[in-house]
Amino acid sequence: MKRILFTFLVAIALTLSFHQVEAADGKAIVDGKKCAGCHQMAGPAVKTIAEINKRKAPDLFYAGSKFQEAWLVGFLQNPITLRPAGTVYTNHIKADDKEVDRISGVTPCASKLSADEAAAVATYLMSLKDANMKTGVAKIGKFSKPKAKKVFGKDEGCNACHKVILRGKKVKGGISCPTLNNAGDRLNPDWVYSFINDPQYWDPKVWMPKRELNDATLQLLTNFIMTQKSK
Numbered sequence: 001m002k003r004i005l006f007t008f009l010v011a012i013a014l015t016l017s018f019h020q021v022e023a024a025d026g027k028a029i030v031d032g033k034k035c036a037g038c039h040q041m042a043g044p045a046v047k048t049i050a051e052i053n054k055r056k057a058p059d060l061f062y063a064g065s066k067f068q069e070a071w072l073v074g075f076l077q078n079p080i081t082l083r084p085a086g087t088v089y090t091n092h093i094k095a096d097d098k099e100v101d102r103i104s105g106v107t108p109c110a111s112k113l114s115a116d117e118a119a120a121v122a123t124y125l126m127s128l129k130d131a132n133m134k135t136g137v138a139k140i141g142k143f144s145k146p147k148a149k150k151v152f153g154k155d156e157g158c159n160a161c162h163k164v165i166l167r168g169k170k171v172k173g174g175i176s177c178p179t180l181n182n183a184g185d186r187l188n189p190d191w192v193y194s195f196i197n198d199p200q201y202w203d204p205k206v207w208m209p210k211r212e213l214n215d216a217t218l219q220l221l222t223n224f225i226m227t228q229k230s231k
């Protein structure tokens with residue numbers, strides 16, 4: 001019995017130290033690749049519109065609360081565009097001489113990591129958690145999709161800014177912020193709930209309006225968003 005317990009404890013210790021090594025490696029890679037040249041890697045978030053307008057890339061200092069690790073591993077090797085009009089859309093949308101809006105200068109994330117590097121960086125990013133976010137809040141399960149679509153569209157106008165998959169495979173919606181058509185693979189449901197409830201807690205000057213939504217509506221929207229999967 002003692003022997004089994006000992007083996008068990010050694011196994012746990014090894015697993016823990018392995019994860020620490022990986023997170024430390026990940027941090028070294030983030031420093032070496034100069035991710036902080038574009039991303040804010042430490043809090044707090046900026047507090048003025050002028051600072052937002054200078055933002056080159058999304059904040060990563062709460063990545064461990066926001067993302068799913070497996071998605072990060074893939075993205076860091078092969079970044080895709082999430083924000084059709086860039087990180088701050090007002091820097092990329094200009095009316096042309098016919099007064100038609102044109103998007104220019106949008107580039108995807110510059111991360112081009114190998115599989116091993118991506119795994120180490122994802123471990124490190126997952127260690128960057130917001131200490132105050134409540135976990136176990138989002139209740140993922142059965143929900144009424146027609147009702148959720150109505151709240152997302154007609155009632156709250158979320159689709160004015162965000163793209164989602166609607167009928168069949170059609171992705172529709174606004175372009176001034178991240179697409180949600182892959183949110184179910186990408187985001188942590190507790191973070192989605194928290195962000196919809198109070199976007200300015202995470203980013204004081206973000207242009208997503210704060211709404212007074214009750215728990216049932218937040219659960220409905222969170223469930224709808226978590227069913228959005230690109231594959």
Ligand code: HEC
Binds near residue numbers: 029033036072081121
């Ligand atoms: C030249 C600037 C630049 C550098 C350097 C860069 N990124 Fe990015 N990154 C971006 C931009 C811009 C986006 C937003 C892309 C989008 O939304 O379409 C982004 C998005 C991301 C996202 C998704 C964030 C979110 O909230 O959606 C992660 C994670 C990420 N980058 C990690 C990294 C890591 C790790 C490194 C270093 C290995 C890195 N990036 C280096 C510009 C950069």
Ligand code: HEC
Binds near residue numbers: 162206
């Ligand atoms: C006026 C535009 C606007 C409206 C309307 C809006 N949002 Fe947002 N939303 C944003 C912006 C801006 C962000 C964060 C931008 C970023 O990360 O670069 C955001 C982020 C999000 C995120 C996190 C996405 C991610 O990948 O990081 C979710 C989830 C979300 N919004 C859901 C909603 C829901 C649900 C509604 C309706 C109740 C809504 N939004 C209405 C602008 C909007």
